[in-house]
Amino acid sequence: MKTIGIITSGGDAPGMNAAIHSIVTTARFHNIQCIGFERGYNGLIDDIHHDLTLTNVKHISHLGGTILKSARCPRMLEQKFRNQVIETLINNSIDGLIVIGGDGSFQGAHLLSQITDIPIIGVPGTIDNDIDGSDYTIGFDTASNTALDAIDKIRDTADAFERIFIIEVMGRHSGQLALNVGIAAEAEQIICPEMAIDPHLIVQNIAQHINSYLIDNGHASYIIVAAENTYPDGALALAELLTKQIGIECRASVLGHMQRGGLASCADRTLATKLGAFAVESLISGYNNVMSGQVNGQLTLTELEKTGLGTKQVDPYLLNIYTNKLN
Numbered sequence: 669m670k671t672i673g674i675i676t677s678g679g680d681a682p683g684m685n686a687a688i689h690s691i692v693t694t695a696r697f698h699n700i701q702c703i704g705f706e707r708g709y710n711g712l713i714d715d716i717h718h719d720l721t722l723t724n725v726k727h728i729s730h731l732g733g734t735i736l737k738s739a740r741c742p743r744m745l746e747q748k749f750r751n752q753v754i755e756t757l758i759n760n761s762i763d764g765l766i767v768i769g770g771d772g773s774f775q776g777a778h779l780l781s782q783i784t785d786i787p788i789i790g791v792p793g794t795i796d797n798d799i800d801g802s803d804y805t806i807g808f809d810t811a812s813n814t815a816l817d818a819i820d821k822i823r824d825t826a827d828a829f830e831r832i833f834i835i836e837v838m839g840r841h842s843g844q845l846a847l848n849v850g851i852a853a854e855a856e857q858i859i860c861p862e863m864a865i866d867p868h869l870i871v872q873n874i875a876q877h878i879n880s881y882l883i884d885n886g887h888a889s890y891i892i893v894a895a896e897n898t899y900p901d902g903a904l905a906l907a908e909l910l911t912k913q914i915g916i917e918c919r920a921s922v923l924g925h926m927q928r929g930g931l932a933s934c935a936d937r938t939l940a941t942k943l944g945a946f947a948v949e950s951l952i953s954g955y956n957n958v959m960s961g962q963v964n965g966q967l968t969l970t971e972l973e974k975t976g977l978g979t980k981q982v983d984p985y986l987l988n989i990y991t992n993k994l995n
Protein backbone atom coordinates (compact mmCIF):
# COMPACT_ATOMS: atom_id res chain seq x y z
CA MET A 669 0.00 0.00 0.00
CA LYS A 670 1.50 3.32 -1.11
CA THR A 671 -1.26 5.92 -1.11
CA ILE A 672 -4.36 6.37 1.04
CA GLY A 673 -7.18 8.77 0.16
CA ILE A 674 -9.20 10.43 2.92
CA ILE A 675 -12.55 12.23 2.98
CA THR A 676 -14.73 13.70 5.72
CA SER A 677 -18.39 13.44 4.79
CA GLY A 678 -21.84 14.33 6.18
CA GLY A 679 -22.26 16.36 9.36
CA ASP A 680 -18.88 17.48 10.64
CA ALA A 681 -17.97 16.47 14.17
CA PRO A 682 -15.30 17.67 16.59
CA GLY A 683 -12.51 15.12 16.48
CA MET A 684 -12.59 14.61 12.71
CA ASN A 685 -9.33 16.58 12.51
CA ALA A 686 -7.80 14.37 15.19
CA ALA A 687 -8.77 11.36 13.05
CA ILE A 688 -7.11 12.95 10.00
CA HIS A 689 -3.98 13.67 12.06
CA SER A 690 -3.88 10.09 13.30
CA ILE A 691 -4.40 8.57 9.85
CA VAL A 692 -1.64 10.67 8.30
CA THR A 693 0.88 10.04 11.11
CA THR A 694 0.14 6.30 11.22
CA ALA A 695 0.37 6.07 7.43
CA ARG A 696 3.68 7.97 7.49
CA PHE A 697 5.06 5.45 10.02
CA HIS A 698 4.31 2.74 7.44
CA ASN A 699 5.77 4.83 4.58
CA ILE A 700 2.37 5.46 3.06
CA GLN A 701 1.41 8.89 1.71
CA CYS A 702 -2.04 10.45 2.17
CA ILE A 703 -4.18 12.52 -0.13
CA GLY A 704 -7.18 14.46 1.16
CA PHE A 705 -10.21 14.91 -1.10
CA GLU A 706 -12.28 17.99 -0.29
CA ARG A 707 -15.95 18.48 0.63
CA GLY A 708 -16.94 14.88 1.18
CA TYR A 709 -17.74 12.82 -1.89
CA ASN A 710 -17.71 15.99 -4.05
CA GLY A 711 -13.91 15.99 -3.93
CA LEU A 712 -13.84 12.41 -5.17
CA ILE A 713 -16.33 13.03 -7.96
CA ASP A 714 -14.66 16.26 -9.14
CA ASP A 715 -11.09 15.19 -8.27
CA ILE A 716 -10.30 18.07 -5.95
CA HIS A 717 -7.50 17.01 -3.67
CA HIS A 718 -4.25 17.94 -1.99
CA ASP A 719 -1.43 16.06 -0.31
CA LEU A 720 -1.70 15.59 3.43
CA THR A 721 1.80 15.82 4.86
CA LEU A 722 2.93 15.65 8.47
CA THR A 723 3.39 19.41 8.29
CA ASN A 724 -0.14 20.25 7.24
CA VAL A 725 -1.79 17.98 9.81
CA LYS A 726 0.36 19.27 12.66
CA HIS A 727 -1.55 20.70 15.63
CA ILE A 728 -5.03 20.24 14.18
CA SER A 729 -6.39 17.63 16.61
CA HIS A 730 -8.07 20.18 18.86
CA LEU A 731 -9.91 22.00 16.07
CA GLY A 732 -13.64 21.55 15.45
CA GLY A 733 -14.89 21.26 11.85
CA THR A 734 -12.63 19.51 9.37
CA ILE A 735 -9.61 20.78 7.45
CA LEU A 736 -10.87 18.72 4.47
CA LYS A 737 -14.31 20.43 4.59
CA SER A 738 -17.45 18.34 4.54
CA ALA A 739 -20.68 18.24 2.59
CA ARG A 740 -23.73 16.25 1.74
CA CYS A 741 -23.40 15.10 -1.86
CA PRO A 742 -26.64 13.89 -3.45
CA ARG A 743 -24.79 12.97 -6.66
CA MET A 744 -23.52 9.88 -4.84
CA LEU A 745 -27.01 8.41 -5.16
CA GLU A 746 -26.38 8.06 -8.92
CA GLN A 747 -24.32 5.22 -10.35
CA LYS A 748 -22.60 7.45 -12.96
CA PHE A 749 -21.10 9.65 -10.23
CA ARG A 750 -20.05 6.65 -8.17
CA ASN A 751 -18.22 5.43 -11.30
CA GLN A 752 -16.56 8.85 -11.47
CA VAL A 753 -15.32 8.38 -7.90
CA ILE A 754 -13.63 5.15 -8.90
CA GLU A 755 -12.02 6.89 -11.88
CA THR A 756 -10.61 9.55 -9.54
CA LEU A 757 -9.26 6.89 -7.21
CA ILE A 758 -7.56 5.10 -10.11
CA ASN A 759 -6.22 8.33 -11.66
CA ASN A 760 -4.58 9.25 -8.36
CA SER A 761 -3.21 5.74 -7.74
CA ILE A 762 -5.16 5.43 -4.49
CA ASP A 763 -4.61 2.01 -2.89
CA GLY A 764 -7.07 2.48 -0.04
CA LEU A 765 -9.78 4.98 0.93
CA ILE A 766 -10.77 6.09 4.44
CA VAL A 767 -14.20 7.69 4.84
CA ILE A 768 -14.73 9.63 8.07
CA GLY A 769 -18.47 10.20 8.46
CA GLY A 770 -21.80 8.82 9.53
CA ASP A 771 -23.99 5.94 8.41
CA GLY A 772 -25.06 7.75 5.22
CA SER A 773 -21.43 8.17 4.20
CA PHE A 774 -20.88 4.49 4.94
CA GLN A 775 -23.82 3.48 2.74
CA GLY A 776 -22.14 5.43 -0.05
CA ALA A 777 -18.80 3.76 0.71
CA HIS A 778 -20.44 0.34 0.70
CA LEU A 779 -21.90 1.00 -2.75
CA LEU A 780 -18.46 2.06 -3.99
CA SER A 781 -16.95 -1.15 -2.69
CA GLN A 782 -19.36 -3.07 -4.93
CA ILE A 783 -17.72 -1.59 -8.03
CA THR A 784 -14.04 -1.51 -7.10
CA ASP A 785 -11.38 -3.67 -5.50
CA ILE A 786 -9.78 -0.64 -3.87
CA PRO A 787 -10.36 -1.27 -0.16
CA ILE A 788 -12.46 1.21 1.83
CA ILE A 789 -12.57 1.63 5.61
CA GLY A 790 -15.00 3.84 7.56
CA VAL A 791 -14.25 5.86 10.68
CA PRO A 792 -17.39 6.86 12.63
CA GLY A 793 -17.61 10.65 12.95
CA THR A 794 -20.96 12.14 13.95
CA ILE A 795 -22.26 14.00 16.97
CA ASP A 796 -25.39 11.79 16.91
CA ASN A 797 -23.73 8.58 18.19
CA ASP A 798 -26.21 6.65 16.07
CA ILE A 799 -23.85 4.19 14.37
CA ASP A 800 -23.96 0.46 15.02
CA GLY A 801 -20.53 -1.08 15.61
CA SER A 802 -19.01 1.50 17.97
CA ASP A 803 -20.10 2.38 21.50
CA TYR A 804 -19.22 6.00 20.79
CA THR A 805 -18.76 8.02 17.65
CA ILE A 806 -16.20 10.79 17.27
CA GLY A 807 -17.85 14.11 18.18
CA PHE A 808 -20.53 12.81 20.52
CA ASP A 809 -18.63 13.59 23.71
CA THR A 810 -17.79 17.15 22.65
CA ALA A 811 -21.34 17.83 21.45
CA SER A 812 -22.73 16.45 24.73
CA ASN A 813 -20.49 18.81 26.71
CA THR A 814 -21.35 21.77 24.48
CA ALA A 815 -25.09 21.14 24.83
CA LEU A 816 -24.72 20.58 28.57
CA ASP A 817 -22.86 23.85 29.00
CA ALA A 818 -25.68 25.67 27.19
CA ILE A 819 -28.36 23.92 29.26
CA ASP A 820 -26.55 24.75 32.50
CA LYS A 821 -26.62 28.40 31.47
CA ILE A 822 -30.30 28.24 30.64
CA ARG A 823 -30.87 26.67 34.07
CA ASP A 824 -29.48 29.84 35.68
CA THR A 825 -32.04 32.08 34.03
CA ALA A 826 -34.77 29.46 34.40
CA ASP A 827 -34.08 29.37 38.14
CA ALA A 828 -34.06 33.14 38.40
CA PHE A 829 -37.40 33.47 36.62
CA GLU A 830 -38.85 30.17 37.89
CA ARG A 831 -39.52 29.44 34.26
CA ILE A 832 -40.25 26.40 32.14
CA PHE A 833 -37.94 25.77 29.19
CA ILE A 834 -37.98 23.31 26.33
CA ILE A 835 -34.45 22.84 25.00
CA GLU A 836 -34.09 21.04 21.68
CA VAL A 837 -30.88 19.16 21.01
CA MET A 838 -29.69 17.54 17.78
CA GLY A 839 -29.50 13.82 17.09
CA ARG A 840 -31.40 13.43 13.83
CA HIS A 841 -33.57 10.42 14.76
CA SER A 842 -31.60 9.32 17.79
CA GLY A 843 -32.05 10.23 21.45
CA GLN A 844 -28.43 9.54 22.45
CA LEU A 845 -27.57 13.22 22.89
CA ALA A 846 -30.90 14.10 24.51
CA LEU A 847 -30.74 11.33 27.11
CA ASN A 848 -27.06 11.92 27.86
CA VAL A 849 -27.32 15.66 28.43
CA GLY A 850 -30.82 15.48 29.90
CA ILE A 851 -29.59 13.17 32.66
CA ALA A 852 -26.43 15.21 33.23
CA ALA A 853 -28.42 18.46 33.45
CA GLU A 854 -30.96 16.93 35.85
CA ALA A 855 -33.66 17.83 33.34
CA GLU A 856 -37.12 17.47 34.82
CA GLN A 857 -38.24 15.83 31.60
CA ILE A 858 -36.53 14.25 28.59
CA ILE A 859 -38.25 13.54 25.29
CA CYS A 860 -36.56 11.28 22.77
CA PRO A 861 -37.62 8.77 20.10
CA GLU A 862 -36.47 5.76 22.13
CA MET A 863 -39.19 6.46 24.67
CA ALA A 864 -41.69 5.68 21.95
CA ILE A 865 -44.12 8.35 23.07
CA ASP A 866 -47.08 8.92 20.82
CA PRO A 867 -46.57 12.53 19.57
CA HIS A 868 -50.22 13.24 20.32
CA LEU A 869 -49.63 12.34 23.95
CA ILE A 870 -46.46 14.39 24.36
CA VAL A 871 -48.31 17.63 25.16
CA GLN A 872 -50.68 15.89 27.55
CA ASN A 873 -47.83 14.06 29.33
CA ILE A 874 -45.73 17.19 29.65
CA ALA A 875 -48.60 19.28 30.99
CA GLN A 876 -49.49 16.61 33.52
CA HIS A 877 -45.94 16.29 34.77
CA ILE A 878 -45.32 20.04 34.96
CA ASN A 879 -48.51 20.58 36.95
CA SER A 880 -47.78 17.84 39.46
CA TYR A 881 -44.14 18.94 39.73
CA LEU A 882 -45.15 22.52 40.50
CA ILE A 883 -47.66 21.34 43.09
CA ASP A 884 -44.90 19.36 44.84
CA ASN A 885 -42.12 21.92 44.46
CA GLY A 886 -43.87 25.30 44.39
CA HIS A 887 -42.49 27.83 41.92
CA ALA A 888 -39.38 26.33 40.36
CA SER A 889 -37.44 26.08 37.16
CA TYR A 890 -38.42 23.18 34.94
CA ILE A 891 -36.33 22.02 31.99
CA ILE A 892 -37.43 19.69 29.24
CA VAL A 893 -34.66 18.37 27.00
CA ALA A 894 -36.17 17.27 23.69
CA ALA A 895 -34.44 15.41 20.87
CA GLU A 896 -35.06 17.05 17.51
CA ASN A 897 -37.66 15.35 15.29
CA THR A 898 -39.50 13.86 18.26
CA TYR A 899 -42.31 16.38 18.48
CA PRO A 900 -43.44 16.80 14.86
CA ASP A 901 -43.13 20.61 14.60
CA GLY A 902 -40.20 21.05 16.97
CA ALA A 903 -39.60 22.71 20.32
CA LEU A 904 -40.81 26.16 19.28
CA ALA A 905 -44.20 24.82 18.21
CA LEU A 906 -44.45 22.72 21.36
CA ALA A 907 -43.71 25.73 23.57
CA GLU A 908 -46.27 27.83 21.74
CA LEU A 909 -48.90 25.14 22.11
CA LEU A 910 -48.25 24.72 25.81
CA THR A 911 -48.29 28.48 26.35
CA LYS A 912 -51.30 29.40 24.22
CA GLN A 913 -53.57 26.39 24.46
CA ILE A 914 -52.73 24.73 27.76
CA GLY A 915 -51.90 27.94 29.64
CA ILE A 916 -48.47 26.79 30.79
CA GLU A 917 -46.11 29.62 29.92
CA CYS A 918 -42.80 28.33 28.63
CA ARG A 919 -39.85 29.31 26.47
CA ALA A 920 -38.13 27.24 23.82
CA SER A 921 -34.46 27.19 22.94
CA VAL A 922 -33.18 25.30 19.91
CA LEU A 923 -29.46 24.72 20.40
CA GLY A 924 -28.86 23.88 16.73
CA HIS A 925 -25.50 23.85 14.97
CA MET A 926 -23.49 25.26 17.88
CA GLN A 927 -23.55 21.63 19.07
CA ARG A 928 -21.37 20.65 16.11
CA GLY A 929 -18.58 23.17 16.73
CA GLY A 930 -15.90 23.93 19.25
CA LEU A 931 -12.66 22.38 20.44
CA ALA A 932 -12.76 18.60 20.50
CA SER A 933 -12.83 17.08 23.98
CA CYS A 934 -10.00 14.86 25.20
CA ALA A 935 -12.27 11.79 24.88
CA ASP A 936 -13.06 12.61 21.25
CA ARG A 937 -9.42 13.26 20.37
CA THR A 938 -8.24 9.99 21.88
CA LEU A 939 -11.10 8.01 20.30
CA ALA A 940 -10.39 9.62 16.91
CA THR A 941 -6.69 8.88 17.28
CA LYS A 942 -7.35 5.20 17.99
CA LEU A 943 -9.98 4.69 15.30
CA GLY A 944 -7.93 6.58 12.68
CA ALA A 945 -4.79 4.54 13.37
CA PHE A 946 -6.80 1.31 13.42
CA ALA A 947 -8.35 2.19 10.06
CA VAL A 948 -4.88 2.52 8.49
CA GLU A 949 -3.67 -0.73 10.10
CA SER A 950 -6.81 -2.50 8.92
CA LEU A 951 -6.20 -1.33 5.35
CA ILE A 952 -2.62 -2.60 5.55
CA SER A 953 -3.93 -5.94 6.89
CA GLY A 954 -6.15 -6.29 3.85
CA TYR A 955 -9.60 -5.47 5.28
CA ASN A 956 -12.20 -3.87 3.06
CA ASN A 957 -15.75 -2.50 3.34
CA VAL A 958 -15.66 -2.30 7.16
CA MET A 959 -15.76 0.42 9.82
CA SER A 960 -13.21 0.75 12.58
CA GLY A 961 -14.99 1.08 15.92
CA GLN A 962 -14.62 0.46 19.61
CA VAL A 963 -16.95 -1.81 21.59
CA ASN A 964 -16.43 -2.43 25.30
CA GLY A 965 -12.95 -0.93 25.03
CA GLN A 966 -11.91 -3.28 22.21
CA LEU A 967 -11.15 -2.14 18.67
CA THR A 968 -13.56 -3.82 16.26
CA LEU A 969 -14.41 -3.97 12.58
CA THR A 970 -18.03 -3.94 11.42
CA GLU A 971 -19.24 -4.37 7.86
CA LEU A 972 -20.14 -0.93 6.50
CA GLU A 973 -23.49 -2.24 5.38
CA LYS A 974 -24.36 -3.06 8.99
CA THR A 975 -23.43 0.29 10.54
CA GLY A 976 -26.76 1.90 9.72
CA LEU A 977 -29.17 -0.81 10.82
CA GLY A 978 -30.46 1.46 13.57
CA THR A 979 -30.21 -1.22 16.23
CA LYS A 980 -28.08 0.88 18.58
CA GLN A 981 -29.90 1.39 21.85
CA VAL A 982 -29.64 4.30 24.26
CA ASP A 983 -28.06 3.22 27.57
CA PRO A 984 -30.87 1.18 29.19
CA TYR A 985 -29.53 1.82 32.69
CA LEU A 986 -29.65 5.59 32.17
CA LEU A 987 -33.09 5.30 30.65
CA ASN A 988 -34.27 3.33 33.67
CA ILE A 989 -32.83 5.87 36.12
CA TYR A 990 -34.69 8.61 34.30
CA THR A 991 -37.96 6.68 34.19
CA ASN A 992 -37.75 5.92 37.92
CA LYS A 993 -37.15 9.59 38.67
CA LEU A 994 -40.16 10.58 36.58
CA ASN A 995 -42.56 8.37 38.52
Ligand SMILES: Nc1ncnc2c1ncn2[C@@H]1O[C@H](COP(=O)(O)OP(=O)(O)O)[C@@H](O)[C@H]1O
Pocket residue numbers: 677678679708709739740741742743744745769770771772773774775776777779794
Ligand atom coordinates in the same frame (compact mmCIF):
# COMPACT_ATOMS: atom_id res chain seq x y z
N1 LIG B 1 -27.77 5.53 0.22
C1 LIG B 1 -26.71 6.22 -0.19
N2 LIG B 1 -26.08 5.91 -1.34
C2 LIG B 1 -24.99 6.59 -1.76
N3 LIG B 1 -24.45 7.62 -1.08
C3 LIG B 1 -25.02 7.97 0.07
C4 LIG B 1 -26.17 7.30 0.58
N4 LIG B 1 -26.52 7.89 1.76
C5 LIG B 1 -25.62 8.88 1.94
N5 LIG B 1 -24.72 8.94 0.95
C6 LIG B 1 -23.61 9.88 0.78
O1 LIG B 1 -23.06 10.23 2.04
C7 LIG B 1 -23.25 11.63 2.29
C8 LIG B 1 -23.44 11.87 3.75
O2 LIG B 1 -24.58 11.17 4.19
P1 LIG B 1 -25.51 11.80 5.32
O3 LIG B 1 -26.56 10.80 5.63
O4 LIG B 1 -25.96 13.16 4.89
O5 LIG B 1 -24.52 12.08 6.54
P2 LIG B 1 -23.78 11.04 7.50
O6 LIG B 1 -22.74 10.34 6.73
O7 LIG B 1 -23.20 11.96 8.53
O8 LIG B 1 -24.84 10.11 8.04
C9 LIG B 1 -24.44 11.98 1.41
O9 LIG B 1 -24.52 13.35 1.13
C10 LIG B 1 -24.13 11.16 0.15
O10 LIG B 1 -23.10 11.75 -0.57
Ligand SMILES: O=P(O)(O)OC[C@H]1O[C@](O)(COP(=O)(O)O)[C@@H](O)[C@@H]1O
Pocket residue numbers: 678679680770771793794795796838839840896928
Ligand atom coordinates in the same frame (compact mmCIF):
# COMPACT_ATOMS: atom_id res chain seq x y z
O1 LIG C 1 -26.35 20.53 9.05
P1 LIG C 1 -27.61 19.98 8.45
O2 LIG C 1 -27.41 19.53 7.04
O3 LIG C 1 -28.75 20.92 8.64
O4 LIG C 1 -27.99 18.65 9.22
C1 LIG C 1 -28.42 18.62 10.54
C2 LIG C 1 -28.23 17.21 11.02
O5 LIG C 1 -26.84 16.92 11.06
C3 LIG C 1 -26.47 16.47 12.35
O6 LIG C 1 -25.96 17.58 13.07
C4 LIG C 1 -25.39 15.44 12.23
O7 LIG C 1 -25.88 14.35 11.49
P2 LIG C 1 -24.96 13.43 10.60
O8 LIG C 1 -23.67 13.26 11.35
O9 LIG C 1 -25.70 12.14 10.43
O10 LIG C 1 -24.73 14.10 9.31
C5 LIG C 1 -27.78 15.96 12.96
O11 LIG C 1 -27.75 15.96 14.37
C6 LIG C 1 -28.76 16.94 12.40
O12 LIG C 1 -30.06 16.39 12.34
